[in-house]
Amino acid sequence: xxxxxxxxxxxxxxxxxxxxxxxxxxxxxxxxxxxxxxxxxxxxxxxxxxxxxxxxxxxxxxxxxxxxxxxxxxxxxxxxxxxxxxxxxxxxxxxxxxxxxxxxxxxxxxxxxxxxxxxxxxxxxxxxxxxxxxxxxxxxxxxxxxxxxxxxxxxxxxxxxxxxxxxxxxxxxxxxxxx
Amino acid sequence: xxxxxxxxxxxxxxxxxxxxxxxxxxxxxxxxxxxxxxxxxxxxxxxxxxxxxxxxxxxxxxxxxxxxxxxxxxxxxxxxxxxxxxxxxxxxxxxxxxxxxxxxxxxxxxxxxxxxxxxxxxxxxxxxxxxxxxxxxxxxxxxxxxxxxxxxxxxxxxxxxxxxxxxxxxxxxxxxxxxxxxxxxxxxxxxxxxxxxx
Numbered sequence: 001x002x003x004x005x006x007x008x009x010x011x012x013x014x015x016x017x018x019x020x021x022x023x024x025x026x027x028x029x030x031x032x033x034x035x036x037x038x039x040x041x042x043x044x045x046x047x048x049x050x051x052x053x054x055x056x057x058x059x060x061x062x063x064x065x066x067x068x069x070x071x072x073x074x075x076x077x078x079x080x081x082x083x084x085x086x087x088x089x090x091x092x093x094x095x096x097x098x099x100x101x102x103x104x105x106x107x108x109x110x111x112x113x114x115x116x117x118x119x120x121x122x123x124x125x126x127x128x129x130x131x132x133x134x135x136x137x138x139x140x141x142x143x144x145x146x147x148x149x150x151x152x153x154x155x156x157x158x159x160x161x162x163x164x165x166x167x168x169x170x171x172x173x174x175x176x177x178x179x
Numbered sequence: 180x181x182x183x184x185x186x187x188x189x190x191x192x193x194x195x196x197x198x199x200x201x202x203x204x205x206x207x208x209x210x211x212x213x214x215x216x217x218x219x220x221x222x223x224x225x226x227x228x229x230x231x232x233x234x235x236x237x238x239x240x241x242x243x244x245x246x247x248x249x250x251x252x253x254x255x256x257x258x259x260x261x262x263x264x265x266x267x268x269x270x271x272x273x274x275x276x277x278x279x280x281x282x283x284x285x286x287x288x289x290x291x292x293x294x295x296x297x298x299x300x301x302x303x304x305x306x307x308x309x310x311x312x313x314x315x316x317x318x319x320x321x322x323x324x325x326x327x328x329x330x331x332x333x334x335x336x337x338x339x340x341x342x343x344x345x346x347x348x349x350x351x352x353x354x355x356x357x358x359x360x361x362x363x364x365x366x367x368x369x370x371x372x373x374x375x376x377x
Binding site for chain 1: 193196198199203204209220227229230232233234235237239242246247250255262263269270274280287291292297298299301303304306307308319320339342360362365370376377
């Protein structure tokens with residue numbers, strides 16, 4: 001089979017088997033890409049995954065682009081990425097059509113009323129988990145508080161907070177480093 | 180033109196949402212408020228659909244947003260084009276950034292500047308998600324429109340609070356259930372919502 005086609009199919013498989021966030025993808029990638037295809041070594045995958053978490057965008061997409069690029073250059077990076085998002089496009093489009101068609105029914109609205117409560121708890125759990133890794137001292141605590149309150153109460157784009165926080169991190173860390 | 184704007188909005192999200200799918204949520208709230216394409220309730224529904232279907236959650240939410248936005252304007256054919264446009268918009272910056280980084284991988288990882296930027300980025304990204312979470316909580320656990328009749332018990336969504344408390348205990352405190360996949364809790368909440376008429 002053509003390697004690019006093989007890549008598209010393999011990453012589409014990874015996309016189907018990933019439920020939820022990027023972290024769920026790691027074991028699937030290990031099996032499909034490292035063990036079955038041998039496209040990347042275990043350590044390379046861990047490196048890609050680590051960098052994928054700290055570069056903009058979806059972790060799954062970032063990791064797929066890395067592996068595809070390594071194997072087959074720019075074309076490989078693009079094909080692997082399109083492969084990983086393809087199942088989402090198909091499944092969600094089908095599902096969104098169904099949901100909007102039935103959204104006028106009372107019981108569907110009640111179901112989503114319950115589901116949104118669950119979303120509250122899921123986001124709370126995600127925030128607690130991220131908080132433990134991100135807030136390590138008084139400065140990071142201040143950043144967390146200012147950004148969460150600022151973003152909630154002010155009509156400011158999240159982009160502003162992200163850019164300022166990155167700049168603050170660079171300035172503060174390098175002042176410390178200079179002492 | 181709608182599709183150009185859709186691509187652009189998701190391009191910005193893909194470029195500035197750092198830390199994966201959850202990090203796109205505050206951008207979705209901001210987008211809904213700025214464009215009027217969808218409501219806060221729609222975003223909460225998208226999060227649930229994104230979590231409970233195969234595929235990375237960030238991609239699922241983008242596809243869903245693109246679909247309902249396109250559908251709102253041009254019906255079913257517009258919906259598919261919207262889904263594709265939003266998803267491509269979200270992944271384009273990632274692909275460009277990664278292709279550039281791949282060229283000098285090691286120096287990127289070890290860079291003092293990259294490391295120190297993350298010192299500030301991580302709590303900021305967490306703060307943005309917390310603010311988005313607060314919006315979901317406020318619009319679902321309280322009935323703001325009852326405040327016109329004054330503050331009272333009717334202000335609280337009591338059924339919602341009880342369900343939320345039960346879910347919090349199940350996902351954090353009960354050993355047998357806390358590592359279950361979120362889809363279980365989402366489905367359970369859907370059933371509870373129907374039974375209690377939430």
